Amino acid sequence: xxxxxxxxxxxxxxxxxxxxxxxxxxxxxxxxxxxxxxxxxxxxxxxxxxxxxxxxxxxxxxxxxxxxxxxxxxxxxxxxxxxxxxxxxxxxxxxxxxxxxxxxxxxxxxxxxxxxx
Amino acid sequence: xxxxxxxxxxxxxxxxxxxxxxxxxxxxxxxxxxxxxxxxxxxxxxxxxxxxxxxxxxxxxxxxxxxxxxxxxxxxxxxxxxxxxxxxxxxxxxxxxxxxxxxxx
Numbered sequence: 001x002x003x004x005x006x007x008x009x010x011x012x013x014x015x016x017x018x019x020x021x022x023x024x025x026x027x028x029x030x031x032x033x034x035x036x037x038x039x040x041x042x043x044x045x046x047x048x049x050x051x052x053x054x055x056x057x058x059x060x061x062x063x064x065x066x067x068x069x070x071x072x073x074x075x076x077x078x079x080x081x082x083x084x085x086x087x088x089x090x091x092x093x094x095x096x097x098x099x100x101x102x103x104x105x106x107x108x109x110x111x112x113x114x115x116x117x
Numbered sequence: 118x119x120x121x122x123x124x125x126x127x128x129x130x131x132x133x134x135x136x137x138x139x140x141x142x143x144x145x146x147x148x149x150x151x152x153x154x155x156x157x158x159x160x161x162x163x164x165x166x167x168x169x170x171x172x173x174x175x176x177x178x179x180x181x182x183x184x185x186x187x188x189x190x191x192x193x194x195x196x197x198x199x200x201x202x203x204x205x206x207x208x209x210x211x212x213x214x215x216x217x218x219x220x221x222x
Contacts, residue, residue, distance in 0.1 A: 045160075045203055047211035060211070094159060103150040103207050105171065107159035 002027040004095050004108035012089075012115050018082040022095030022108060029053070029076055033098040036069060036080045038091040039110070046091075050098065051078055085115045118143045118206050120214035128222040135191040137217045139204035144184050148208035151180055151189045154216075155200045163202075164189060196221065 008020035022034070035050035049059035051069045059067050063082070071078040082089060092112045096104035119142040129135050139149065147167040152160040162171045164180035167187060177192040191198055199221055204214040 043201065043216050045205075045213035045216075047213070102165045102169075103162065103205055104160075105162045105165075107161075109159055 002097060002106040004097065004106060006093060006095050006108045006111040008111055010112060010114060012085055012113060013117055014086055014115055015084055018085050018089060018113055020080040020093055020111060022078050024076045027097070029071055029078055030073055033100050034078045035096050035098060035104060037094045037096060037104065040091045087115050090115045118145065118209050118212055120204055120206055120212055122204055122214035122217050124217060125215065126218045128220050129194050130222045131194055131196060133194045135194050135219065137189040137202055139187045139214050141185040141206060143209065145187065145206045146208045147183060148206055149182065149187045150205045152203045152205060153200045154203065160203065
């Protein structure tokens with residue numbers, strides 16, 4: 001079974017970079033699409049972007065100047081980096097899989113990240 | 118594309134037929150999915166491509182719609198269906214609705 005697990009610091013200071021790892025088991029990240037989604041306090045959900053089986057990426061235009069999604073196929077992990085964070089980036093961050101023709105079907109449990117000094 | 122879900126809060130009784138609405142600001146071309154999220158859990162995919170039931174999801178869940186208007190129906194509400202339900206479009210960009218919180222009356 002496909003399993004995803006997010007990891008990373010729960011507290012980041014404003015203006016710094018947020019870096020998260022998604023570790024995938026039961027499926028190779030060299031197939032399908034692997035994305036990041038976040039849920040803000042108050043329930044709003046936002047699609048952040050994905051990295052494809054080939055390593056190509058697609059990002060939410062609202063984040064394009066700050067976001068980078070990369071991968072390490074040898075470890076079957078992919079990563080989120082969000083630069084110049086503010087308190088408005090405080091959210092629960094999820095990684096998830098999409099088969100491309102269908103939306104995200106497998107999700108991690110999520111990691112809460114607070115941006116605060 | 119902006120998605121508007123209604124109602125934002127819905128109270129219903131066990132056994133009720135429940136209908137949740139999702140309206141897009143533009144044509145979604147049936148690329149509409151529904152997720153269920155329980156407190157403290159990851160979202161679970163229920164329906165994709167408007168009316169395709171995800172594997173393992175009970176048949177009491179169904180989806181319908183076209184154009185800009187879409188609906189999730191629970192034919193007979195069960196206690197375990199208490200959750201927040203999000204619609205999600207992937208036709209033009211990727212956006213989520215604000216959610217409908219479903220509670221038991």
